[in-house]
Amino acid sequence: MGNEPQWKVEKQPTWLVGAIKKTITDFPGGYAEAAEWIGVTENSLFNRLRTDGDQILPFGWAMVLQQAGGHHHIAHAVCRASGGAFVPLPDLEEVDNGDINQRLLEAIEQITRYSQQVRKVIEDGVIEPHERAAIDDELYRAIAKLQEHTTLVYRVFCAPVKSDARERAAPGIVANKSLCMEKSA
Template structure:
């Protein structure tokens, strides 16, 4: 097996991009990441180099994800592994409050999508950049929509028969209605 191919498979460019985006989301960027991980900036750069002989530990990536409060890595993994979307969860205590917040986000994101669509078709041509922009907006909308539906299910829906409901209690405030 080609050794270079093996390295590409071990640390694909899309994963490196998601890790870099996660680091950039930290207020102090690479300096803060190095401090959080108790390492040097050079050690981080070396592990994110194209064609380098080191890989960035997934544990480090998860620590930085938590510190930054972003989901770029999970989003990238979901998209690249099965063309899916990452749906962030919420704790049972926060779920009911999050429903209203996600509904407001949906409204804003749908408005963004409609406005972008109208702007991009004014000249009767949608460029590659405009198409990518529409897809990015639509992706964020889908993630928010699925998160919204997930939260409704967790707060208000009964568990289906045959699932692990005896292991996981219903969220507080769940209704006793079938959906």
């Protein structure tokens, strides 16, 4: 395993453990409440989140904690590690034009924070690793906010396009006619 890339030998990456821990600490009852949600003891939970341990926290448990906590720390972490951005989709029945415009204003404000961060770190002519991380954080937030706005615009104002899943089935496979995919983008 000495020549393996770090991502291949790492069973539970530190970025994922960090997101899970942040999810847990957001609970009013912290680790005790999180342990209740997944039906384990606090010690079991701590053991599964040790970086040098031989146990890991099942991803399904992490998703239960995320759902119970109402935050998307884990989804954001997975998307960032995958080179993307997580955009939670709001319930369309609760969205109006004012909400869409508000999302655009939030995106513009985030772009401003990103721009300010870049200006601040390049003043000395060198970007240090921690400064790069700060820039990346602000950029990620800006991309996610812009994507959230665009997604809402398309979901609200574009007519759904219906397509038959059988058109995309592999040769020799017949999809159930009642299973149709709907796209709104």
